Amino acid sequence: MAMIAERGLEKLTMAALGREVGMSSGHLLYYFRSKDELLLQALEWSEGRLGAERGRLLTSTATARERLDAYVDLYVPAGHRDPHWTLWLEVWNRSQNAAADADARDRQAAIEGAWHRDLVALLAEGVSRGEFRPVDPDRFAARLRALLDGFSIHVAIGLRGTDREQVIGHVTEFVTDALLAS
Helix, strand or coil, rough: CCCHHHHHHCCCCCCHHHHHHHCCHHHHHHHCCCCHHHHHHHHHHHHHHHHHHHHHCCCCCCCCHHHHHHHHHHCCCCCCCCCHHHHHHEEEEEEEECCCCCCHHHHHHHHHHHHHHHHHHHHHHHCCCCCCCCCCCHHHHHHHHHHHHHHHHHHHHHHCCCHHHHHHHHHHCCCCCHHHHC
């Protein structure tokens, strides 16, 4: 994951990765078949860790708003070249290739779907408890995730004038205006 974040998938060679992890490039290809599969499995591994953390924060006893803030905090990249977000950028870039297979796209959709389902459930809970104004949780989650994705890409690529704290501030303001306004 660190090597992909550092070099990007195009500049990563299986030989260099093999040297880094103490395996031959042939051994890596035996397990991963291709750099695309290696990338997708690295993303699935990273998402598994984030999914467990997301599950812990979403099942806490905090208010829905506090858990939503924690969700946003987990979602937004730590900074420029955040390894997890670099994986996502690489996957999105590779998935637009006509050669990308349906299985890879299905796996990508499954990962994104987990983030969406968790957010929908959190929003629905907040609405049902009266913590959030009535919204369609699925529609609101789609819009919020689009906002988060757009801002997160800016942070991950190091767009000048956009940092993590600014993004969290913008998203917090949006959530306050959209969900808590009377």
